[in-house]
Amino acid sequence: MHTFERVSDREFHFAGRRILVTGGAGFLGSHLCERLLSLGAEVIAVDNFYTGQRRNIYHLLSNPNFEIIRHDITFPLYIEVDAIFNLACPASPVHYQYDPVQTTKVSVHGAINMLGLAKRRRCRILQASTSEVYGDPSVHPQAESYWGSVNPIGPRACYDEGKRCAETLFFDYWRQHRLPIKVIRIFNTYGPRMRMDDGRVVSNFIVQALKGRPITIYGDGSQTRSFCYVDDLIDGMLRLMSTPEGITGPVNVGNPEEYTMRQLAELVIKITGSQSPIVTMPLPQDDPKQRCPNIEMAKRVLGWRPTIAVADGLAKTISYFRDVLVSDTKGADSDAFAE
Numbered sequence: 001m002h003t004f005e006r007v008s009d010r011e012f013h014f015a016g017r018r019i020l021v022t023g024g025a026g027f028l029g030s031h032l033c034e035r036l037l038s039l040g041a042e043v044i045a046v047d048n049f050y051t052g053q054r055r056n057i058y059h060l061l062s063n064p065n066f067e068i069i070r071h072d073i074t075f076p077l078y079i080e081v082d083a084i085f086n087l088a089c090p091a092s093p094v095h096y097q098y099d100p101v102q103t104t105k106v107s108v109h110g111a112i113n114m115l116g117l118a119k120r121r122r123c124r125i126l127q128a129s130t131s132e133v134y135g136d137p138s139v140h141p142q143a144e145s146y147w148g149s150v151n152p153i154g155p156r157a158c159y160d161e162g163k164r165c166a167e168t169l170f171f172d173y174w175r176q177h178r179l180p181i182k183v184i185r186i187f188n189t190y191g192p193r194m195r196m197d198d199g200r201v202v203s204n205f206i207v208q209a210l211k212g213r214p215i216t217i218y219g220d221g222s223q224t225r226s227f228c229y230v231d232d233l234i235d236g237m238l239r240l241m242s243t244p245e246g247i248t249g250p251v252n253v254g255n256p257e258e259y260t261m262r263q264l265a266e267l268v269i270k271i272t273g274s275q276s277p278i279v280t281m282p283l284p285q286d287d288p289k290q291r292c293p294n295i296e297m298a299k300r301v302l303g304w305r306p307t308i309a310v311a312d313g314l315a316k317t318i319s320y321f322r323d324v325l326v327s328d329t330k331g332a333d334s335d336a337f338a339e
């Protein structure tokens with residue numbers, strides 16, 4: 001029998017708090033650090049630079065409220081913080097399948113280490129979960145009540161099952177220790193600071209279009225995804241973290257505008273004005289056929305909805321990649337995957 005402390009119904013404010021962001025040099029993590037600093041928080045980013053890039057956080061290094069620690073969260077971390085955003089984990093299928101054992105380790109051991117830290121500090125902790133917990137879904141669009149359809153032994157399982165197990169751990173820490181947890185299920189998010197060689201569809205199509213190379217559609221391109229611009233996603237993440245302690249999620253955050261991959265390729269070609277041809281390549285195993293969030297809970301609980309249309313977000317992302325291509329054709333400066 002457990003005795004539960006009464007949970008606080010107070011909202012959380014970031015100003016003056018010391019916030020840990022794991023995966024802070026990554027695509028989403030660097031945007032989150034930037035937003036937290038602008039809200040008056042002190043930010044400690046932890047990253048092992050597996051897919052993170054130093055260039056993502058260069059501009060933050062001179063800020064006295066920002067600190068970066070090179071550390072692999074599969075090992076324990078003892079540090080004094082007031083809240084934790086746990087984002088460390090490669091998110092692109094190419095990168096998380098490169099070392100699948102490490103992917104499960106960072107999802108599971110990493111979660112255990114960060115939950116242990118949160119438990120010692122009695123502080124709130126947010127888990128960056130994913131629409132991948134729904135696998136190749138038979139329910140469409142996906143609501144939080146859907147339990148998903150995941151192949152536990154396929155090539156995506158290291159990530160999907162790792163993230164599912166992390167959710168299990170979070171909810172057990174909530175039930176067993178009354179730890180204030182927040183679980184956000186992120187649907188495909190894109191924007192500036194994705195790696196050139198990230199391998200996910202938006203960056204692939206944009207880089208291919210800008211370089212005049214063939215645009216690689218996997219399969220016949222009829223599979224769908226729904227794309228959320230990074231600023232909207234970070235806004236949803238901050239709103240969830242600020243909610244009273246009794247609100248745990250999981251909450252879907254994503255843009256329900258659904259596109260086939262062929263439509264996305266055509267849109268990227270149109271916006272870039274590229275002459276790139278479209279070519280088809282084999283569909284990877286277990287590639288989900290459709291994905292679109294039901295965001296009713298985010299609207300109701302967080303007062304959140306996406307504000308940036310896909311065409312506008314793509315235009316901003318294209319402009320970012322244009323600049324990176326001009327300044328550095330290599331586009332990779334991290335330890336792994338460096339060209």
Ligand code: NAD
Pocket residue numbers: 022023024025026027028029046047048049050051052053071072073074086087088089090091092106110128129130131185186187188189190
């Ligand atoms: P990313 O690959 O750019 O960022 C992940 C970061 O984690 C990188 O900086 C990487 O170096 C770091 N990292 C990896 N293993 C680590 C370890 N063992 N210790 C410390 N740091 C480690 O990916 P992203 O798109 O920014 O994703 C961030 C988080 O959001 C991930 O947890 C991902 O699963 C989740 N997510 C992202 C999306 C999306 O569309 N971007 C969708 C669903 C979920």
Ligand code: UDP
Pocket residue numbers: 092093188199200201202204205216217218219223225261283284287288
């Ligand atoms: N995809 C594609 N061409 C690419 C990269 C990806 O057609 O160059 C497809 C991929 O097969 C999937 C979708 O785009 O159906 C989204 O892939 P991504 O790797 O971005 O993320 P996922 O949602 O599959 O994790």
